[in-house]
Amino acid sequence: MSLHYSGPKGDYPVYLCAADQGESGSPRCQQVRALSVDRHIEQALLGALTPEQITMAVEAVGELESQTKLLDQQWRLKCERARYDVERARRQYDEVEPLCTFGKNVELSHLSEMRTRARGS
Numbered sequence: 001m002s003l004h005y006s007g008p009k010g011d012y013p014v015y016l017c018a019a020d021q022g023e024s025g026s027p028r029c030q031q032v033r034a035l036s037v038d039r040h041i042e043q044a045l046l047g048a049l050t051p052e053q054i055t056m057a058v059e060a061v062g063e064l065e066s067q068t069k070l071l072d073q074q075w076r077l078k079c080e081r082a083r084y085d086v087e088r089a090r091r092q093y094d095e096v097e098p099l100c101t102f103g104k105n106v107e108l109s110h111l112s113e114m115r116t117r118a119r120g121s
């Protein structure tokens with residue numbers, strides 16, 4: 001079963017199973033509006049779980065949230081570092097480019113000097 005949203009604004013959650021449809025092209029085997037069953041599922045679930053299990057589930061959610069926060073933080077640091085590297089590479093390129101032009105100019109003046117000398121002799 002997976003969750004989908006239907007309706008013109010996608011406001012209505014629907015549980016549906018499309019496993020058979022995906023595998024053999026047969027029609028969906030089950031489909032039910034979530035709003036009508038969610039309360040019953042919630043009650044059945046809470047009734048089946050012991051208080052310890054509920055505590056564990058809440059803790060697990062908290063753990064997942066803090067892991068997500070950590071990953072998000074690491075990702076932001078990576079982006080920042082990449083931006084810094086790009087900026088540094090751009091600065092290095094800007095510093096080197098005039099030197100290359102200077103090098104070429106030196107080469108060219110050296111060539112013309114050699115030509116002048118060749119003509120002179």
Ligand SMILES: [Zn+2]
Binds near residue numbers: 019020029030
């Ligand atoms: Zn199914």
